[in-house]
Amino acid sequence: AQSVTQLDSQVPVFEEAPVELRCNYSSSVSVYLFWYVQYPNQGLQLLLKYLSGSTLVESINGFEAEFNKSQTSFHLRKPSVHISDTAEYFCAVRNAGNMLTFGGGTRLMVKP
């Protein structure tokens, strides 16, 4: 069975500061890892994903995540956040049957 743990339910940060949202997973097989972002009253948008290859993956809006197999982690980072990054972020792992298991979510609150 797979599971995903997001250690921080909320992360407050000031604008232009760096941020890291932590994600750890457990799986007995090869994993595909995802980060999704959810704005209030909206569905999920794919932020970035790791399927294979380079362990560092980037999104178009400055986020990046690094797959660390030894630590079973896939932490999300951004060197300088904006007010518009305020949202809920979900880490997820996909199994062979294409089903996603989500972490509990982390609410990123960017303050001016």
Next chain:
Amino acid sequence: GAVVSQHPSWVICKSGTSVKIECRSLDFQATTMFWYRQFPKQSLMLMATSNEGSKATYEQGVEKDKFLINHASLTLSTLTVTSAHPEDSSFYICSASGTSVSYEQYFGPGTRLTVT
């Protein structure tokens, strides 16, 4: 590409009535659709998986007679909440997947259901 829509975006219904939520893949064929439920400030919980033309597979604890899922075409799945009660009030999100999108899940914008 890979756009998924849901209708309605929000709905209010009276206790005891039924409500239908539609999930459409607009620009790809979705051989599989997933239905999730999300309570306030919580994560998504998978309710069921439906493959086109087949009966849905429900997760443990989800009442299949209460949450009727139909996936009759490659672009449309519906979730009907029958005899709704206030505890069914939630945010329902669908996602769609298929070969043309490499089996990734693309999510709809969600439907907020309030049962009074």
